[in-house]
Amino acid sequence: MRYFEALATELNYRRAAEVLFITQPALSGAIQSLERTLGTRLFDRDTKSVALTDSGREWLPHVRRALHEVDAALEAAAMLVDHGTVRLGYLIGTGADVMFELLDGADRVFPDIRIETVEYDFSDPTAGLASGASDIALLRPPVDVPDAKMAIVAEESWVACLPKSHPLATRSELRIEELLDEPIIVAPKSAGGWREYWYAADVRGGKPPMIAAEAATYEAEVTLVSRGVGLSFTTSSLARLYDRPGIQFVPITDRPISYTAVAWRPSRLTMSASRLVEHMLSRLPSAKKS
Incomplete structure (x- = not known):
């Protein structure tokens, strides 16, 4: 449903995939699966354009209301289980250069927050964010977490x-x-x-x-x-x-830029995690949020 909402907003697979920080094939496959589940086409698409069908236009406001309610419910649940511990997952190879800078001063500013850092290998490139094992993740997009928000912290070739x-x-x-x-x-x-x-x-x-x-x-x-x-x-x-x-x-001279990003799921952040995200972003004044 989040994929559908993003594509319905952008009406462009490349832009929607960028907003979602996933690949275009992943987005296309998800939309096709959703259409099969619903038994109707949601988009008219060809090589030049993407447009909502009548069914897609009528369904869109229902989806947006449903997503709003889901996010509100998850946010409420997150606040109920805030124990002052924030789990920070990082993809192997991404933490060495930037994690210490992002967390600099956090222990002094937030003495009431216990920060647990866990390294993840390539078997989970979301660094625990998709499963909920991590509250915040340091990773390399694209990843299949459609409701994630991200701030770019490094660019590489x-x-x-x-x-x-x-x-x-x-x-x-x-x-x-x-x-x-x-x-x-x-x-x-x-x-x-x-x-x-x-x-x-x-x-x-x-x-x-x-x-x-x-x-x-x-x-x-x-x-x-x-x-x-x-x-x-x-x-x-x-x-x-x-x-x-x-x-x-x-x-390799002709590939797109590879990004390292701090990522989180707003609807699932505890108050402690939200405070830590704000601190991390303050360490990167030029961070680009998505």
């Missing part, structure tokens, strides 16, 4: 992680199409659309990647790459944090 023996490892830069037929190390299937984003499904034209292996951590990923099992796509900061013998990082 894509790099290819290659075995040093690979013929392309001596290049100063690469284009994504040069790498699409190579065996690739990917995240576990549980990562869903995030996994597809990181093997560049959007430029493969529906052709599946040649998956060489799965890895849930960067250590496992770079070990597999160094052994020559396959290559991987990652971000520029990881070239510094996870540089190991036997691998070479080469910039």
Whole structure:
């Protein structure tokens, strides 16, 4: 229903996916599933435009009222269980550079709040946010949490992680199409659309990647790459944090910016978590909220 409301507002799959911080294929699949469940088309769409059908227009105000009531109920429940503990999940590889800056001074400002930090691997790229295990998450969009709000805290470029023996490892830069037929190390299937984003499904034209292996951590990923099992796509900061013998990082010039974001679900924030979010955002005066 949140996906439907976002697409009904934007009437553009790319913009709606950006608002939701999910991939376009994930949004399209969800809308198709919703239409099958309801037994009616909600949108008329072709290669150039998206428009609500009569059914979609009539259903939209009901959906918005329902979502408002759900959010209000979740907010009330969150306030009832505020025990002064805030659970901060962070995706492996995202916490090293920014988490300490975001939390700087928090213990002094909020002596009544206990902050629990938990690291998550690639099997849950939402860092516990989707399941509710985390109140706040430090992650790399896109993730399938449609009601999440986010503030961008870092921007990075894509790099290819290659075995040093690979013929392309001596290049100063690469284009994504040069790498699409190579065996690739990917995240576990549980990562869903995030996994597809990181093997560049959007430029493969529906052709599946040649998956060489799965890895849930960067250590496992770079070990597999160094052994020559396959290559991987990652971000520029990881070239510094996870540089190991036997691998070479080469910039990819034609991929979109990769973001690191602080994310939370407003309807599920306790008062303590809400105060911590405000503190974290105050540490980033240029943060872009979505």
